[in-house]
Amino acid sequence: MTSTPLLSNFFAGRWQDGTGNGSTLLDPVLGTSLVRVSSAGLNLAEGFAFAREQGGAALRALTYKQRAALLGDIVKVLQANRDAYYEIATANCGTTNKDSAVDIDGAIFTLGYYTKQGEALGDATLLLDGERIRVAKDPVFQTQHIMSPTRGVALFINAFNFPSWGLWEKAAPALLSGVPVIVKPATATAWLTQRMVKDVVDAGILPAGALSVVCGSSAGLMDQLQPFDVVSFTGSAETARIIRSHPAVAQRSVRCNIEADSLNSALLDPAAAAGDEAFNLLVSEVVREMTVKSGQKCTAIRRIFVPRALFDAAAEAIGAKLAKTTVGNPRNETTRMGALVSREQFDSVTAGIAHLQTEAETLFDGRSAALVDADPSVAACVAPVLLGHRQPMQAKVLHEVEVFGPVATLMAYDSEEQAYELIRRGEGSLVASVYSCDPAFIARAAIALADSHGRVHAISPDVAAMQSGHGNVMPMSLHGGPGRAGGGEELGGLRALGFYHRRSAVQGSTAALDVLMASGAPFKP
Known part of the structure; x- marks a missing residue:
């Protein structure tokens, strides 16, 4: 018998314990047992x-x-x-x-x-x-x-x-x-x-x-x-x-x-320049979406599309911000990003990164940095990884595989229409975000992407301080998406x-x- 407490089920109007040992829930940082759950034996x-x-x-x-x-x-x-x-x-x-x-x-x-x-x-x-x-x-x-x-x-x-x-x-x-x-x-x-x-x-x-x-x-x-x-x-x-x-x-x-599954995208206006407002808004939002909840959000940004001329500048700017992200035990006040939910998920994300790397170059990999207050052999912590592809029209895996962790891929595009085509290769997503100072471009992008996304989130300087975030699901807006995203x-x-x-x-x-x-x-x- 185990001494780990068992959580009861509330079913048929009363509390009921499942039979057997059930499944043990663990602390994903410390690896210690917390509680057990079981639904066995319920009518x-x-x-x-x-x-x-x-x-x-x-x-x-x-x-x-x-x-x-x-x-x-x-x-x-x-x-x-x-x-x-x-x-x-x-x-x-x-x-x-x-x-x-x-x-x-x-x-x-x-x-x-x-x-x-x-x-x-x-x-x-x-x-x-x-x-x-x-x-x-x-x-x-x-x-x-x-x-x-x-x-x-x-x-x-x-x-x-x-x-x-x-x-x-x-x-x-x-x-x-x-x-x-x-x-x-x-x-x-x-x-x-x-x-x-x-x-x-x-x-x-x-x-x-x-x-x-x-x-x-x-x-x-x-x-x-x-x-x-x-x-x-x-x-x-x-x-x-x-x-x-x-x-x-x-x-x-x-x-x-x-x-x-959902390979959500972020799109930068082709008229943007390195360091301008739209560029900086994209960089900040990408970093936030890669690191909030360790990238474990169905709405997180997975693919980032920028004009070819800005590929290197975007990679450098995103990597510089990611480098400041401390990863480890959330109980330590210096930690900015905690763990994945389990070692099983750790293994899945690690294998997923390796799979994406068969097509993409690695632009930033924070996994060599020491964890804060955590044992890397026990904790389910994965630092952010930014991948890249300069010819994404030739990619296949990057448009098909979602890695559910702090991972995203930067991609170059040559024209507005090509960017839309690349985004649609996700075969339906929950959300795409657009970064621009131009209302006309935002409107064109929204029309072009609405049929393949449950939500189009437009971030421009005039709403930068109040926008709810690419990945935040607000109850007054639709949540769901066509195709690969489930059709719900x-x-x-x-x-x-x-x-x-x-x-x-x-x-x-x-x-x-x-x-x-x-x-x-x-x-x-």
Whole structure:
């Protein structure tokens, strides 16, 4: 028997311990055991039925405004326990306090945003989608499209990099919609997710069955899904393929949202010059995106496109800033970048860098520098690496392989159209950022890149001090992307509620539709 404490699952309205030894979560810097998780032995059918029948019915009995009030109460609980979450993130995720804030405070902000969005919907119990449409010559017979909460459960299978934000950015619109949530956090960093759920459950905020957490193996979870359930997955393209081909999705038409791999880009205006405002903004943003959370963000910059004449200047400027990044134990106040989440991820990133180096030259490699307060044979720390390719039209691997760590590749382009073509070789991404002083170029780039990106983030000197960041996902903007990025959509204000609602056309008399509309709120995403 192990002395490492076991985290309980909250499932079927009660706390339950999984059987067996389960999986041990480790400190990625010190290598020490923290807690164990196990989902073995859980009655999955019971838990899903309880969430659907108890949690779903209780949530749907409330108005949007009442459910928004629940989100507001969750915000208060999370704020009250914020210090504990930071301690867990340092121990289990290896992040500095600044990086932990992206996950923890980002989650609280997103919940607060949807609290306000829900309040604005008022006492409605359904959403009105558009205006009435006349069906017959006589206007007494019309159509009104409505959106009503699905009578199912939302299963979230989340990634390891955002155990806090990954839960709440999905749960906020789901709970606001009236749909109960079952979250299966990634095992490596499940502690923070479990603790947050525990605090909310202990506070007695939500109806029984509205929020459940299953830690450990995901085996059997997809088998429980029924036609009116939904599943949202964030993670690798390989796992996404398994989910898409599962009978629940392929045969029972369970609604599925996927966010997978993404080779996000940064593009510098061809009219830029070394050291000018646009150039400096790109350099700063690239360095930030390479180092925040050790590059473990689905939105991080992976490919950097600059005019050929600026390739060497950009490489020098980015490398100089990266050289100032101290890497190691996040508990040491001199550390600026912490660890990857595990030694397994360390091995994956190290192998990935070597794979990219088969095509790219190495422009900066910080891995020879000593770690701060950490044993390199134990800690999952990888220093930033900047690669480069001067003829990226000839590259293949660099446009296909995402290394999920502090790694990016600088690429030269010869014309504006060539830059767009190179960016599109990513085959669909979450975000591309554009750096320019010229509004006309920004507009052209946005139009050229919008079809292959979920978000185009334009950074110009006039917004430099207030822009939210290439990699920061804001709840009022769409998060998702086509093609390789998974084809999914999350957030985007009230658009997020669409995934948890079913659209239906009600055809009837003007009198009947008048009564119906009294129960609804206008839906104008």
